[in-house]
Amino acid sequence: MSTTQTEITVAGMTCGHCSAAVSNELSSLPGVTAVAVDLHPGEDSPVTITSEAPLDPAVVADAVAEAGYSLR
Secondary structure, eight states, X not given: OOOEEEEEEXXXXXXXXXXXXXXXXXXXXXXXXXXXXXXXXXXXXXXEEEESSXXXXXXXXXXXXXXXXXXX
């Protein structure tokens, strides 16, 4: 089975709890198999989402917003 990787940048995360909140929301999206957060406290942090199919950018943005953060 092929997978798709989506690269996003999340603003405002400062700690492990922040990255866990974002990871949990993104992991709950249908088809998502992995989330890798490269935390840069107080800066923009790159996030790689692995999924079974391409993700709708609006759905990804909503999940990040649900965790209390925003995309760059």
